[in-house]
Amino acid sequence: MRSKAKSGTRVKSTIILVLCLFLIGFLAYSGAYGVKLGDYKLKPFTEVINRGLDLQGGVSILEEIQSKNVDQKTVDRTVDLLSMRVNKLGVSETVVNKEGKNRIRIEIPGKFDAKEVVDGVAKTGQLKFVGPDNKTILTGKDVKDASAYLDSQNNQPMIGLELNDSGAKKFSDATQKFLGQKIAIYLDDQMLTNPQVDAHITNGKAEINGSKTLQEAQRQANLIKSGALPVEVKPVQVTTIGASLGANALPLSILAGKIGIGLVMIFMILYYRLPGLIADVALTLYIYIVLAAFVNVNVTLTLSGIAAFLLTVGMAVDANILIFERTKEELKSGRSIKASIDAGFKRAMSSILDSNITSIISGIVLYSIGTGSVKGFALTLIIGVVLSMFTAITVTRTLMKLVANIGLFSHKGTIGTFGVHDFRKGVRGIAK
Template sequence: MKNRTKSTVLFILCVLVIGFLAYSGVYGVTAGGYRLKPFSEVINRGLDLQGGVSVLEEIQADKVDQETMSKVTELLSMRVNKLGVSETVVTREGQKRIRIEIPGKYDAKEVIDGVAKTGELKFVGPDKQTILTGKDVKKATAYVDSQDGKPTISLELNDAGTRKFADATQKFIGQPITITMDEDELTSPTVQAHITNGKAVITGSKSLDEAKRQANIINSGALPVTVKPVEVKTIGASLGANALPLSILAGKVGIAIVMIFMILYYRIPGVIASIALVLYIYIVLLAFASVNVTLTLSGIAGFLLTVGMAVDASILIFERMKEELKSGKSIKAAIDSGFHRAMSSVLDANITTIIAGVVLYGLGSGSVKGFALTLIIGVALSMFTAITVTRWLIKLAAGMGWFKHKWSIGTFGVHDFRRGVK
């Protein structure tokens, strides 16, 4: 009786917590001046869910190395961010193409004109006069200083730049020289010494990644890079707005059908699997929000596929439990043995799917990457809910005495429990 009471209390608490999480995920919760936002407000939506412009830019050169691609990507990303639009996506495609997706913008010409021109890099003195341009820069490299461990950018100038910089550093000692890209300030280091050899270091970056980004932009301003749009797509606001509610409706219907099937076929284990599925959906959406996933139509398809796979793991486990009960084992023994013996099949199915997702993410582009990313996250988390959450809830249900009757487990066909239910 004591064990049954404990199991009942824990089970009710679990259901209440999962219910609260589900409610907060759908509607949000406000308490004590703090608001827990619903997932509809925190998960980024892709171009196909809210409309916008997609531009595929191509570098006009026969051969493009990875360093050049990195520089051009940084430059284009900086230009896109100047448009003031959040959730923009700038990704590489192939050897010399870069995909730019800008949700909420519908003027393709404005986007193309804003990102396709060659960058204008300037070193501006405190007197607002231009000291150097991108043509005067030979090379910029980011590294971590071995003496103080701080991120640093080394700057190397050509002959013309060396002469101009020597005059400027002599004139502006103790004053800042601002480095700008298209009038946007990149960094503003203070002149510490008179530099005559054309080699300088820039400190003050918050991290090595920031220093690398700044070095790439400085280098890109010195390169005569030409990019040309080879594909332009515009998705209207109304089309994007209609896609999201239809996708949500499809998701609700699909999840509801899965839950109804599980409950009708597996009875109480099906109910428990449905409760675990609600928690799984919450955890997956939380992961999407945490890692800043941009959700697209293909991403929603991948997410719904993982919902089916999460239930598939439960089906494997439940069927194994039924086989153990048929062999005459007690409920407790059948649960432990069912989870243990089904584990190899569950791991095999999920790990092979994750491998396929990794390959798709590595080789694919655009919507394929979105599908692969949601698939990988979903499958990985489905193993957690199937192996831990479902198992614990099943054990609590057994402790409450829910499996005393044949109908509570589901259909067994022509076989009977024998002495399985105890």
């Protein structure tokens, strides 16, 4: 009975292991080269991950607010307005972020005319309400206030609009004339919203619906309220990275990454043998998961981000090394292979958690106080460290148990219970 149960466990573990290896192999191939499944295509990561200026070239502008005493809300409205002007240039993957208290960093990949960008983002701007007859009804001068809130009846995001006396009179005439039609609100000829007139509004107060989220409603309300840039901004630094320099940086970075990851994988196999091979399989899945996370959270990858990613690869392997060394210690004490694997994971867990949690804390601090490439490095580091713990604790352990159930750890030598002398001997043998 025991023999049959053991045989059943071995067959079941073999099937699961084969399926896991096939799935990981498929994901790795699709991530590297892309896969077409009928009408649906899985694009490779090189096509879907956002790339920063240093990887594809473009223009970077540091704008400084000229007013000395500016509150945070005003800075946020300025960032939103500058972002709209940048997006009007028809370029994706743009980045507009606060830098310090009174500076705003604008990065536009793929654009190389710095003068055009500077002239486009820092202009005064004009807010206008346009009727269905394409005539301007109101301008930003007629707006007294705008705010966002959730409707108490249906919990939908709304924009509350309040006009001054002159605006209220114009709006009253327009809502009476265009009842049942739409009045569009434009900023710099770009439509913010296009609400329908449902009532004749005489008191200068209106509600605008149609926003998908409260955050979107707040952003639109800020833009309507400010109308034009609320403060004067001046470019204090303009940097242009050529297309050829950016184009060369990406393949060189990928090559460096391949060499680094390849050397790590070879080391793991030479030193830890079968567990090292399992760690390499888990590392392959880890790389796929991290890159997929970059796509889903819309990370803009830069050279510093690639450095952080490769750093987390080393940290992911480091967790496996801790586990394997603890496992080897248990084997030397006389435990069975399965018991040694379980004990090795348990004993290494505290060290893995301690090292990774401190790295995450460092990343959070860098992300909170850093700017530009430092922020990107920190975000990449945090994502990588969190996912490295998952693969080391879950994926590697699962694969190790499956291999143990199959019986591939037939003797202790397969789990790498040898010293540095044997490692050097193995390296010399491969060199010959």
